[in-house]
Amino acid sequence: MHDVKTTRPWALGIAAVAAAIGIAACSGEATSSGTGRTLGIVQFSGDDVYSNNALQGPAEYAESQGWQTVTVDAKGSVDGANTMMENLVTRGVDAIVVSVFPSSALGAGVAAARQADVPVANWGGGLADGVLFAADTALGDEIAARVVSDMGGRGDLLVLGYRPGLPCQDREKSLDAAAAGTSIKVSKQQITIPGAATSAAEATLGWLASHPKGDTPLAVWSCFDDPATGVVSALRQAGRGDVLSYGLNGTAPAVKLVENGELTATLWIDGPGQGEELAKRLIAHVDAPGSVEQEVIGGATQIVDKDNVAAFLEQHDERD
Known part of the structure; x- marks a missing residue:
């Protein structure tokens, strides 16, 4: 970090x-x-x-x-x-x-x-x-390890990828490697560009329908922050506060969602x-x-979550 x-x-x-x-x-x-x-x-x-x-x-x-x-x-x-x-x-x-x-x-x-x-x-x-x-904008190992740790190595994980982009390809490989050997069941869907947030929201709503709230850890990982904002929108619409959510890049909208307690974490990259x-x-x-x-x-990186988002924002001049 x-x-x-x-x-x-x-x-x-x-x-x-x-x-x-x-x-x-x-x-x-x-x-x-x-x-x-x-x-x-x-x-x-x-x-x-x-x-x-x-x-x-x-x-x-x-x-x-x-x-x-x-x-x-x-x-x-x-x-x-x-x-x-x-x-x-x-x-x-x-x-x-x-x-x-x-x-x-x-x-x-x-x-x-x-x-x-x-x-x-x-x-x-x-x-x-x-x-x-x-x-190098892949830099996905740190957030991948965090996802697996937060889930306790078990549960159901929705992966929202984008294969035409090399950063998303490499970040997904990091997540695959981190989840290998665990009891996490991975489902994968591809988002579209343009329309990353919308396609992510639709994919998340579909996945949520077959993954009701219960004792099983649930999480959604997006290969960058734009679809992660769509994930949060879907979780909000479905009233699902039980699902962890992650993004990468550390955009201002994503950091704001972390600050609001709606996105679990994002990886800021300079x-x-x-x-x-x-x-x-x-x-x-x-x-x-x-x-x-x-x-x-x-490049410089930092995981931003609820525990450090206030300090992160103090170090950075822009909130939006």
């Missing part, structure tokens, strides 16, 4: 001004003002609060170094992400940061970048040929800090190609 003070805002909103400059007209795009080189930023989805918040890190750092930024939205589509990357290369950006999509699925976009000598970093998607830097480190390495590489080695960047 790493308890690190941060002053970064949690609310979604990479500083940008809407612009129409011909990059994938259906994507939705924002660009910053300024002079110098340009960093292209590919959002996983405009609906994904946390990953977009994390992308504030590279945007703000690049702009502080005199770079312009151009932000596009892949809308949760890997094909869209590849197209966005190709279009950014055509536009002449000097570096690209993409998020969440596995680098192994970004073949066309990465190939276009490599051909143009445009370095690529991936927040959450791992390394690959042509992807020089990546942020995504913007990771994003800033990615931008530092990209810019260093552009300034001196080959001077920075391929690298996976870790």
